[in-house]
Amino acid sequence: MTGTGPKWQEETAYHVSKTAIERTVRRKMGEIELPSSSGLGASLYTALKHRRSQRSYSPKRMPIQELATICWAACGVNERIGKADLRTSPSAGATFPLELNLIVNNVIDIEPGLYNYRPAQHVLELLALKDMSEDTAIAMSNQGFIARAAVVLIWSAVIGPIESRYQKRAFRYIYLEAGHQCQNALLIAYSLDLSACPIGAFYDQEVANLIGIDKDEETPIYAASFGNLD
Numbered sequence: 303m304t305g306t307g308p309k310w311q312e313e314t315a316y317h318v319s320k321t322a323i324e325r326t327v328r329r330k331m332g333e334i335e336l337p338s339s340s341g342l343g344a345s346l347y348t349a350l351k352h353r354r355s356q357r358s359y360s361p362k363r364m365p366i367q368e369l370a371t372i373c374w375a376a377c378g379v380n381e382r383i384g385k386a387d388l389r390t391s392p393s394a395g396a397t398f399p400l401e402l403n404l405i406v407n408n409v410i411d412i413e414p415g416l417y418n419y420r421p422a423q424h425v426l427e428l429l430a431l432k433d434m435s436e437d438t439a440i441a442m443s444n445q446g447f448i449a450r451a452a453v454v455l456i457w458s459a460v461i462g463p464i465e466s467r468y469q470k471r472a473f474r475y476i477y478l479e480a481g482h483q484c485q486n487a488l489l490i491a492y493s494l495d496l497s498a499c500p501i502g503a504f505y506d507q508e509v510a511n512l513i514g515i516d517k518d519e520e521t522p523i524y525a526a527s528f529g530n531l532d
């Protein structure tokens with residue numbers, strides 16, 4: 303069914319915008335060890351009471367520790383039982399289908415580019431070094447504030463393993479898990495005095511190209527932008 307709304311609403315997946323964003327080549331180019339997450343900040347109650355989606359970001363660079371805390375809150379490891387890593391957010395059958403990709407624009411000690419958060423090691427894997435701020439905003443239905451964020455988190459799902467375990471319920475679980483992770487990240491951002499906004503208005507194919515994934519195997523699900531309060 304087609305509606306009268308903006309283009310990105312017409313399909314839930316695999317829609318291509320008119321502005322083709324070249325596919326990013328993902329190369330493992332090294333790792334950045336993240337500092338431990340910070341336990342400072344407003345209480346959970348205060349964050350729940352006051353949080354709002356905020357789309358205005360100052361040009362001030364975000365400290366790496368705050369970025370580390372956001373990643374950890376989204377899907378970091380909080381307990382090891384035998385060989386299993388359990389995390390801050392729940393996952394159906396501990397299948398963990400989500401990948402956390404980062405477009406870093408303006409963070410102290412981290413070059414602008416594309417990264418992947420690896421929860422088990424609490425490191426960022428560097429995949430591409432380039433300024434992706436404008437392309438990110440374009441892929442996300444031209445929402446200009448996104449280009450001014452210090453960092454944009456993009457959750458993508460690896461479909462194969464969760465689908466073979468849960469068949470038709472796989473996507474339900476993927477969406478639910480993305481909600482868990484994004485809300486964790488938004489609440490911790492509030493507690494750290496940062497601005498943050500969830501983002502669902504984007505062109506799937508363009509975002510897949512942006513982060514260099516093959517959409518038949520891994521698909522973008524959700525995103526959020528973060529920065530210092532303006």
Ligand SMILES: Cc1cc2nc3c(=O)[nH]c(=O)nc-3n(C[C@H](O)[C@H](O)[C@H](O)COP(=O)(O)O)c2cc1C
Binds near residue numbers: 356
């Ligand atoms: C699934 C989802 C997708 C969203 N996508 C966008 C978006 O693309 N751009 C945007 O500016 N806000 C987006 N938002 C934020 C909503 O506009 C916002 O949550 C809503 O207006 C309520 O305001 P509040 O979050 O401050 O309570 C999204 C929120 C959700 C839950």
